[in-house]
Structures are given as structure tokens and as C-alpha cells.
Amino acid sequence: MIRVVLPPHLRSLAHVQGDVTLEVAQPVTQRALLDALEDRYPMLRGTIRDHVTKQRRPFLRFFACEEDLSQESPDTLLPEAVVTGAEPFLIIGAIAGG
Amino acid sequence: MSKVRVLVGTRKGAFILTADGKREKWDVSGPHFAGWEIYHLKGSPIDPNRIYVSQTSGWFGQVMQRSDDGGKTWYQPGTPKEEAMGAGGQPRGESNKFVYDASSSSGKPLTTHQWYDGTQHPWEFKRVWHLEPSLTDPDLVYAGVEDAALFRSVDGCKNWQELAGLRGHGSGPKWQPGAGGMCLHTIILDRTNPQRMVVAISAAGAFRTEDGGKTWKPINRGLRSQYIPDPMAEVGHCVHHVAMHPSRPAVLFMQKHWDVMRSDDGGEQWKEVSGDLPTDFGFVIDVHAHEPETIYVIPIKSDSEHYVPEGKLRVYRSRAGGNEWEPLTKGLPQANCFVNVLRDAMAVDSLDQCGIYFGTTGGQVYASGDAGDSWSPIVRDLPAVLSVEVQTLP
Numbered sequence: 001m002i003r004v005v006l007p008p009h010l011r012s013l014a015h016v017q018g019d020v021t022l023e024v025a026q027p028v029t030q031r032a033l034l035d036a037l038e039d040r041y042p043m044l045r046g047t048i049r050d051h052v053t054k055q056r057r058p059f060l061r062f063f064a065c066e067e068d069l070s071q072e073s074p075d076t077l078l079p080e081a082v083v084t085g086a087e088p089f090l091i092i093g094a095i096a097g098g
Numbered sequence: 099m100s101k102v103r104v105l106v107g108t109r110k111g112a113f114i115l116t117a118d119g120k121r122e123k124w125d126v127s128g129p130h131f132a133g134w135e136i137y138h139l140k141g142s143p144i145d146p147n148r149i150y151v152s153q154t155s156g157w158f159g160q161v162m163q164r165s166d167d168g169g170k171t172w173y174q175p176g177t178p179k180e181e182a183m184g185a186g187g188q189p190r191g192e193s194n195k196f197v198y199d200a201s202s203s204s205g206k207p208l209t210t211h212q213w214y215d216g217t218q219h220p221w222e223f224k225r226v227w228h229l230e231p232s233l234t235d236p237d238l239v240y241a242g243v244e245d246a247a248l249f250r251s252v253d254g255c256k257n258w259q260e261l262a263g264l265r266g267h268g269s270g271p272k273w274q275p276g277a278g279g280m281c282l283h284t285i286i287l288d289r290t291n292p293q294r295m296v297v298a299i300s301a302a303g304a305f306r307t308e309d310g311g312k313t314w315k316p317i318n319r320g321l322r323s324q325y326i327p328d329p330m331a332e333v334g335h336c337v338h339h340v341a342m343h344p345s346r347p348a349v350l351f352m353q354k355h356w357d358v359m360r361s362d363d364g365g366e367q368w369k370e371v372s373g374d375l376p377t378d379f380g381f382v383i384d385v386h387a388h389e390p391e392t393i394y395v396i397p398i399k400s401d402s403e404h405y406v407p408e409g410k411l412r413v414y415r416s417r418a419g420g421n422e423w424e425p426l427t428k429g430l431p432q433a434n435c436f437v438n439v440l441r442d443a444m445a446v447d448s449l450d451q452c453g454i455y456f457g458t459t460g461g462q463v464y465a466s467g468d469a470g471d472s473w474s475p476i477v478r479d480l481p482a483v484l485s486v487e488v489q490t491l492p
Contacts (some may be wrong), residue, residue: 046194048158051194051197059156
């Protein structure tokens with residue numbers, strides 16, 4: 001199971017507490033993970049990626065294994081530690097505005 | 099006894115203020131949607147417990163919320179409430195999907211508009227500024243959005259379809275964002291003619307449709323704006339708000355960036371009625387519920403100093419439909435006050451003795467139960483207020 005850490009406002013929207021766990025079909029890419037997340041929690045559609053273009057919203061970042069994966073292609077494979085659940089995939093609201 | 103319910107949108111959540119018809123003791127509920135910007139919330143005129151909310155965030159974008167019980171509980175209207183609340187059932191998420199209609203069948207091509215530096219910039223959806231529920235159908239709602247366009251939902255905010263004739267009006271490339279963005283912030287429905295609507299956009303101007311939103315006409319003749327290359331241009335004016343009394347749909351009142359204006363022919367021609375106001379810059383304008391010639395504005399010092407003049411918070415009332423204004427100060431701070439009152443942050447109730455309400459960027463919501471003669475704060479320390487609406491309940 002893949003673990004996803006959502007920022008607090010998205011946890012509230014999705015009515016979840018703590019980490020989200022997901023089954024994601026192989027190959028596990030950023031796109032596949034976000035598709036699975038939005039299938040499970042449809043109210044998050046549009047809040048992480050644009051509805052139509054699927055572009056990451058500008059003030060959100062994707063971190064895992066102490067790396068910033070935000071600029072990676074959506075079709076790049078995620079690190080093995082994320083796929084095995086050893087490390088979470090973090091969706092982070094950028095610190096902006098002072 | 100009648101009740102009033104004041105719906106307040108702020109930078110950090112929504113608040114609901116309720117009182118009986120005396121409007122003296124208030125219950126305060128909130129924050130709802132804590133931490134989110136609530137640009138606007140408004141109830142259905144014919145199903146008052148149906149309340150629609152625009153919940154936005156610079157990080158997470160647009161979310162729509164809805165209550166069917168007067169604000170006690172909320173849900174995202176992508177799916178029936180019972181499914182959303184049930185184990186495992188979740189809303190589908192379409193309710194926050196606003197996509198400009200560029201289809202060949204019903205849409206208009208996505209074009210560009212003017213950017214701050216004079217270049218052309220593509221249309222991009224950012225947020226919903228204003229929600230206007232139908233006067234006759236609780237499931238029909240209009241949404242004014244940034245970048246400026248008008249959307250409609252016919253299923254209680256589950257799905258949204260752009261009325262693309264407005265954005266596709268040939269003047270679109272000349273529209274430009276005001277300081278707050280290129281927003282469609284005012285939607286006025288005409289009780290006597292469901293096909294007629296008036297909308298206003300910063301900074302494009304006012305537009306009117308006579309065919310339910312298919313085609314639109316700019317209605318800006320008579321506006322004069324020194325800050326645009328052609329001060330009398332057909333479009334490009336920074337209209338801040340427009341108000342209409344339901345009994346007189348041909349009479350429109352406008353607070354422009356500078357200038358308070360009036361039209362007696364549905365916007366075909368405007369004339370200035372700023373008269374003896376201390377400054378004619380401002381954002382809000384509203385009309386007394388029972389006196390169509392009694393109007394209210396709150397002058398703001400200037401577009402570079404977004405606070406009230408002289409440190410005094412004064413509502414100005416005209417009983418003559420403009421030109422002659424009286425300051426209303428009783429109960430309002432008259433020293434060291436430097437707040438702003440934003441365009442959607444004034445409303446009136448329809449009790450026999452008309453109540454007036456407004457919210458400030460300092461987080462105060464003031465109420466007057468005597469048409470403005472005296473004021474008192476309902477709350478003093480909310481986050482900055484973005485919008486105020488009021489419902490008069492049986």
C-alpha cells in the first residue's frame with residue numbers, strides 16, 4: 001500500500017485523518033498515484049491538479065524520500081520506497097505569503 | 099416573528115449571524131470552512147435554507163459547498179447528500195469544475211485579454227467571486243468568475259456550464275484585470291423578465307442580456323474613466339458594483355472605481371450622481387428594500403489609499419437617488435478608523451424597518467435596524483470581510 005500525506009485542508013475536504021493509503025496499479029508513476037487518489041477521493045479533483053490540463057497547481061509540491069519530485073514528469077516511476085510503503089508521498093502546500 | 103440570517107464571507111472562513119426581527123441579540127456561527135477564502139455565500143430566495151458557497155484557496159483552487167439546512171451542515175454538491183455522508187460514498191467532484199466552453203456547438207473560442215503591462219494574456223479560471231441563485235428555481239444558480247465569465251448550474255451546483263456569449267463578446271481582448279483580478283462580480287436578475295440579466299466586470303464594465311445569456315450588450319455609455327486611454331470607451335471601465343431595486347429594473351445604480359452613477363433606462367445611458375460625497379471612490383452600493391430612491395454608499399479615500407477618509411467610517415445615504423448625500427455616523431467609529439468595505443460586503447434585509455449591513459476589512463460587521471440612522475457592530479473581530487448577504491426569514 002502506498003502512503004500519501006495530504007495537507008490539512010485537503011484532509012478536511014476528503015474527510016480523512018492521518019495518512020491516506022492507496023492501492024496503485026503498476027507501474028507506479030506520479031500520474032497513476034494521483035489518478036488513484038482522485039478516484040478514491042473525488043472531491044479532491046481540481047484541488048491538486050487542474051481539472052483539464054492535469055497540471056500540478058502552482059503552490060503545491062510533491063516530495064518523497066527527501067527529494068522534491070514536483071518537476072518530474074508525471075510518467076516517471078516513483079521511488080521504490082514509496083511503492084513499497086516504506087516512505088510516504090507528500091503533497092505539500094508551499095509556504096508562501098510570509 | 100421574522101428572523102434575519104446574515105451570511106458573511108471572510109478571508110479565513112464563513113460566518114453566519116442570526117437574530118430575531120428586533121436585530122438586537124445575535125448568535126454567531128463559524129468559522130465554517132476554516133482557513134479558506136470565502137468570496138461569497140448566498141441563499142436561494144425561494145428555498146432560504148439552501149445556501150451556496152464559493153470556497154477558494156490560492157493553493158487548492160475552487161471548491162463549491164452547499165447547505166440544505168440553513169448552514170448547519172454542508173456538503174460538496176457533486177452527488178446526493180445521503181451518498182456523500184454515507185460510509186464510503188463520496189461526492190464526484192464536478193461541482194468545482196469550471197471549464198470555459200470553447201466548443202463549436204455552444205461555446206466561444208478561448209481568446210486573450212489585456213494584461214497589466216498591456217500585452218495579451220490567455221483566459222484562465224481562478225475562482226468564483228459571486229453566486230446568484232435564481233429567483234424561481236432553487237437548483238438554478240449563476241456564478242461570476244475570474245477570469246471574467248458567467249457560468250450556470252441547473253442542478254444545484256453539481257455541474258457548471260459557461261454562458262460563453264459574454265466572454266465571447268467581441269470586446270473581450272480589451273478587457274483587463276483590476277487590482278483584484280479580472281472578475282465578474284455582479285449578477286443582477288430581473289424579477290419581471292427572466293431573460294434579462296445585468297452583470298459587471300472589473301475592468302470591462304457592465305453588460306446586459308435580453309435572451310437569457312446567449313448574447314450580451316455593453317451598457318457603459320456615459321461612464322468616463324480617466325485611467326484608460328479612451329475615457330469614454332465602450333469597454334474597459336472598472337465597475338465596482340451595481341445595484342437595482344426589484345420593483346424598478348430599469349433603474350440601476352453603480353459604484354464605479356471613481357464616480358457614483360445612475361441609469362434610468364437599464365444601462366443605456368449613465369449619469370453621474372456623486373454630488374456632494376466627500377470622495378466618489380468606493381466599492382459598495384445598495385438600495386433600500388422599500389424606498390427605491392434611497393441608496394447607500396461608503397466612500398473610500400482613493401484607489402491608492404483603500405480606507406475611509408479622515409479616519410471616519412461613514413455610510414452615505416441619498417434619499418433622492420443620488421447627488422444629495424447625508425453622512426450616517428451614529429454608532430460608527432469617527433476617529434482612527436482605516437478600514438475598507440469591499441464590493442460585495444453590503445446588504446439590506448426586507449423587514450418593515452429596513453436593515454442595512456456591511457462588513458469591513460478590519461473584521462467588523464455593522465448592522466442598522468433603522469435604515470442607517472444608527473449602527474452597532476454584530477461582531478468586531480472576524481477575519482477581513484469579503485462579502486455580506488442577508489436573508490429575511492419568516
